[in-house]
Structures are given as structure tokens and as C-alpha cells.
Amino acid sequence: MPRPATARKPRASSQARIAGILAAARALLAEQGVASLSIYSVAERAQIPPSSVYHFFASVPALLEALTADIHAAFRACLQAPVEHAALRDWRDLSRLVEQRMLAIYAADAAARQLILAQHGLTEVTQADRQHDIELGQLMQELFARHFQLPALPEDIDVFALAMELGDRVYARAVQLHGVITPRLGEEGMRVFDAYLGLYLPPCLPKRSAPLA
Numbered sequence: 001m002p003r004p005a006t007a008r009k010p011r012a013s014s015q016a017r018i019a020g021i022l023a024a025a026r027a028l029l030a031e032q033g034v035a036s037l038s039i040y041s042v043a044e045r046a047q048i049p050p051s052s053v054y055h056f057f058a059s060v061p062a063l064l065e066a067l068t069a070d071i072h073a074a075f076r077a078c079l080q081a082p083v084e085h086a087a088l089r090d091w092r093d094l095s096r097l098v099e100q101r102m103l104a105i106y107a108a109d110a111a112a113r114q115l116i117l118a119q120h121g122l123t124e125v126t127q128a129d130r131q132h133d134i135e136l137g138q139l140m141q142e143l144f145a146r147h148f149q150l151p152a153l154p155e156d157i158d159v160f161a162l163a164m165e166l167g168d169r170v171y172a173r174a175v176q177l178h179g180v181i182t183p184r185l186g187e188e189g190m191r192v193f194d195a196y197l198g199l200y201l202p203p204c205l206p207k208r209s210a211p212l213a
Contacts, residue, residue, distance in 0.1 A: 018056055018066075020046050025067055030110035034064070034122065040189055061124040064115060068125055071112045072132040074105050079139045083147065085211045091148050098140065099167065099190045106171065106181055113180070117172040117209055130165075137161025149206040159200050167193035 024046035028037055037060055043050040043180055057063040080100035106113055116129055137160040144150060144160070153159050167189040174185035181189070 004151070014056075017048070017052065019190065020048070021053055021056060022067055022070055022213075025063055026109075026111040029114045033114055033118065037064070039063070041123065054204065061122055062127045064122060065128045067111065068115055068128045068132065071105075071109065071115060072129075074101060074109070074112075075132075075136055076139060078102060083143070083189070083211070085147055085208075088147055088207060090203070090207070091144060091197075091205045094144060094147055095194055095197060096190060098143070099193055101184050102164075103171075103181060103189075113175050117168060117175040117181075119172075128186055133161045133165055134158055137164060140164065144201075146212045147208055148201075149208060151200070151202065151205075153200055159197070163193050163196040166196050 021042060024042050025037065028045055039053050039057070039060060040050050042063065043053045046053070053063070057066065061165055079098065081099065081101070083094065106117070107196075115125060137158045140160040141150070141153075170185055170189035170192050171181050174181040176186075
């Protein structure tokens, strides 16, 4: 009896080629921004034929969507990194820790600033970013619920995702004005994040005796 077909993972050589293409695209984004990116410029930077790029990515938006997913993986990792429960006095300590981790990613990754915070007008990338934000918002809510007893939250609004998007608006303003997130506007973004969450989380949110597993 034949075995059912299973999805195959890309071969190691294909994975290495994809990683090289994304690295080239990331470098070009950091240097020149989204507007100057093309399949041919990425191929030249990666030192491979354009047909090899087209083999994995049919267009620049498809390439940027993959790079957006790659960048958001770093944000997911920062939400899943260990948190010292004993050091948390209230939920604002946790929100500041999360935002500082995300700011560190933006500071270290110019491609992340270009794709997520800069104005590029690419609908596909914007939609992919919003979908990733919903996933990050869910992870963030789970993180907060692990350390604090959350009140009932609206079901028709993704409170944590929206708080993150509002903070990003301030960070985007910083990138528009300065090319980077300055300490002053980074602090303002964190204040916006806290202010919105404060509409739904009481100041004295009960802390759990131990974090949920």
C-alpha cells in the first residue's frame, strides 16, 4: 500500500540559496531602501544569476514578504525569551522589557526599519506585516497572562497588537525624521504602548505567585 505524500522540506542547498538571497536583500535595503531594490540588484549582490532569484521569488514583493517573515521571527523570539518573574513589580515592567527588546531589534537591523517603519507603499508587505502583528499580539498577550492575572479583554479588538502598532507609529516617525529611532522618540513610543494598554489593564494588576508553565 503506497504511503501518503508528505510535504518535503527544501534541500539544504536550496535553504542555503534562499538564505543568501535574503541576506543580499537585507543588505541592499539597509544601504538603499525599498525603492531601489530589484531582482537584478539582489542577484548581483548575492553573486548568482537573476534566474536563480526568480526560482524562489517571483517578484520583489514576494521577496520582501519573505524578508518580513524573517524579521518578525526575531520579534517572536524576543517574546519567547526568558523573563525574570521576580524582577517584575507590575505589568509596566514587563511592557518596558518587551518594548526595549523590540527597540534593540530595530536598532540592530536597518532592513527591519525600512520594511516595517518606513513608508514604502507596498500593499503586500503592509498586509504581511499586519498579519504578523496579530500573531505577535497573541504571543504578547500570552506572555502577560503568564506573569499577571489579566482582566477580561475585548474579543473584537486585538488589544496587544493594536498597542504594538500604535508604538510603531511613533518609531516610524522617528525613522522618517532621523533614519533611526532616537532615544527620545523610543521613550515616547513606549509611553504610547503603555498608555493604550492602560485603558484595559488596571494599574495594580495582580501578579502571579509563579509564572504559568
